[in-house]
Every structure is written in structure tokens, then in C-alpha cells.
Amino acid sequence: MSYGSLQSRENTEGERSLRSEITGRALVGTFQIIGSPTVTEVLALSGADIIVPDAEHAAFDLPILEQLVRAGDVRGASVVIRVPGLGNDLSRALDTGAAGVIVPRVESAADAEAIVRATRFPPVGARGIGPARGTSYGLDIPTYRERANDDLLVVAMVETRAGLDAVDDIVAVDGIDVILIGPADLASSLGSPIGSTEHTDAVSRILDTALAAGRQVGIHCADAESAAAYRDRGMHMLLIGTDVSFLSSAAVADLRGLPGDHTSA
Template identity: 35%
Template sequence: MTRKPPMIGVWAMSGSAVAAEALGYAGYDFIVLDMEHAPNDPPRTLGLLQAVAGTPSSAVVRLPWNDPVIVKQVLDFGAETVMFPYVQNAEEARKAVAATRYPPEGIRGFAGMSRATRYGGVKDYARRAVDGICVIVQIETQKALGNIREIAAVPGVDCIFIGPGDLSADMGFIGQPGHGEVQKVLADAAARCAELGKPCGILAANAAQARDYLAYGYSWVASGSDLGLLMSNARSELATLRSA
């Protein structure tokens, strides 16, 4: 993601390339293509990347796990911004970064004929690739928050994502990311990222919550998802029709 903050995006949960493409034309700065909690395997993610590529939005791929095999595939598909879930400490952050770098800096395997290289059309891709890759690590527990300084200091970690859902569960408020105690921790996390000089992002349930997060100092916020927008509008429309 190259735009200046604050940036507004949306989560793509449906697995639909048509929906992802439509959202890309809606005016969002970025679309998060979710492989962790959505039916998106590597081949489907390739299609989603191709769909978003033709729009003004940028694609962020949220990986299913800190797995170098999946990272290698997604990067070869042309993903440039990748988000690693459940990073607990600096060692796991270093593992994430290493998966995005070619040797000797990392362990990414090389494939010359890939979408990332424009099928061999990008000159010196192997040497230039690192300049176009953004690594986001997710902090989702109180333990990880305690290690945020060490995680942020890992070379190659470009951005921090605070996961309100899992963090609220870890705090004993599962399903309640809007709880006052959770919100205090989220606000503090944004302040700590600012002190560390790291951009930070978060997922909001709706526009009102997104505005609160931006006020806390988050650099980018994803507000809702394709399925959430679909269902909220469908329910509203149906309720209006039935009431008439």
C-alpha cells in the first residue's frame, strides 16, 4: 500500500472475484483478501488478485498462517502486501520477514516464470522484489502487545495490525471488541505504535467504530466486509419492505 494515511479499506470474505473487483471500484484505498477466515485457497486468491489489479484499489493478502510455503505461492502470484496472523514475538516476526526475502536475506524460493515477474518481463525482479513488498504482522493477544517494541524493531516489519477480535477474546471479552476495556487497550496500542514510528491498522465493524479508531491514531482502517455490507443492506431492505 503506497497511499498516505489515513487509508480506508474493506475486508473481502466472500471469495468472490466479482465482489472484490466491485469493491475495488467503490473507492476504497485497499481490499483485504482474507485467506485465514474465508474460503480462499491459493488458486482462488490468484483470481482475487487479478480482479483487484484492474481497479484503483490496492490488494492486501491476509495469510492463513506464518507459513513460508503459502507466502512463497502468494508472492509468486503477485501479492505485494502480505499480512501475517498471530505474531507473538520478535522471532516469529523475523520468520515472517524471511519468508518474503530471497537468499541470503531470507528463504523465499525463486521462480522466474510467475505473475510477480510479469511472466519474465520484469528485469532484475529478484534483486528489486524486496523494494515492492510490504510486511504487516498481526498482534492479537496481550502477550504480543507486551512484545510490541521487539516485534516492531525487527528489520523488514513495515506495519503493525492490531486484531480486535482475538484480542478481545484473549482479554476475556470474546465477541465484544467494542467493550470499554478493550477499547482502552486498542487506543493504547495505537499510541505505542506511534511512539515506535510504525504505521498501524485495524478492522472496524462499521463506519462509526472506524472513525473512533482513526481518532485513536490508527494509520489505516478496514471498515466491515463484503459479506457484512451485503447482509446489513439486505436485512435493512427486507425490513423496510415487510414493514410496508
């Protein structure tokens, strides 16, 4: 099977994987910063297709990540872990049973190739296998080994000037499924505000290059309105805000929206 472009596939139990599902429709989700399985469940019950525990920035360790993956599984949402970067974190994140991984700050074809080696089993990559949750603690290694290369979603973030310069090479690497644009870091790296001409042109270049190469494209966006606009441009992975931003915006609206003077105790 060629990994140059995604193909719809059902696993042997008749369940569509996240990797195949994202080819057919835009999936909506968010980043999770709060390390609680309850938060994961609430996000799933609220309709999130994808929940992304942010192990790059939040205070998550592997046991917490496994609990968040388990909570997503219970409520029918796919948990895709954003790892801190290249390295052993990739394979260990997938060992939790996560539906996929997101790798930040991918800046070259060599980075993308290293991601594929760490996340795909031979002959596509060089990932090792062991008795972790993904393999039912070693009780069903053959099934996981057979399905993983086809089912697991591998996402590379392009969010720096170096990544932008190398985007043609990055999207050409077999085994990378989704190119995820990080607009805030991209703006920071470019030294241009979000929404500026330079920034907007950079986002368009990443989007167009990835789609032309047969990759799916995603982006982190502030609200549903901007997510809808990106969906209409062909993006299929739309991550809106964070659990913290949802909590904060709701709290501000409700707590400060009470009529009358409530500024003093």
C-alpha cells in the same frame, strides 16, 4: 536502505507502491470472504484502497486468490492477502502478484523475524523467486526482484495476550511495515469484552508502541465512524467490516424495509 521505518519511494515506472502510499494518508478497505473476482471488482469500484481476501478463515485456495488479485489490479485497488499463518503460504501469496500480506497471531519477535525472512528477498530476508504471476511468469524476474523489498507491504497482526506482552519486541523487527490490531481476537484472548477498559487500554498500548517505533498501524473496525476515530489517532490502515457484512446489512435494510406485511408467503 534501512527497513526500520517506511520511506516514500516511486518505482521506475513512476507509480507509487502501496508501501509508500500508506505513509502519506489513511487507506480504507475491507476483508473479502466471498471467493468471486466480481466482488473484488465491485469493492474496488466502490472506493476500497485495500481489499483483503481472508485466506485465514474463508474457503480460498491459491488459484482463487490469484484471480482476486488480478481483479483488484484491473480496477486499481491493492489486494493484500491475509494468509493462514507462518509458512510457505507467505511466499506463495506474494507470488500471485499481491501488493502485500497480512500474518495473523504474531506473538513474538521470532515470529516477526520469520515473516521478514519469508517475504523479503536477500539480503533483508530469504525469500525465493520463481516463474509465478508476480514475476510475469518468469518473463521479468529482474524487475520484480529489484522492486519487491521496497514495494511490498508486510503486515503483522497483534491480536492475542501473548502478542500484546511482546509488542515492544515485535515492532522493533526491521521489515515489518504495519502492525494491524485484531480487536475481536484480542478481546477473546484477554477475556474482556470489546470496548472494556482492559481491551481499550490494550489497543492503545499497541497503537502507541507501534507509532513510537516508526511503524504504521491499522485496525479492523465495524463501521466508518469508528474508522474515522482511529484515523484521527494516527492509524493509516482502516479495514471496515467484510463484503458479507455489507451485503447482509444492505439486504436487511432493503428486504425488511418494505412497507406492509411481508412476513408470510
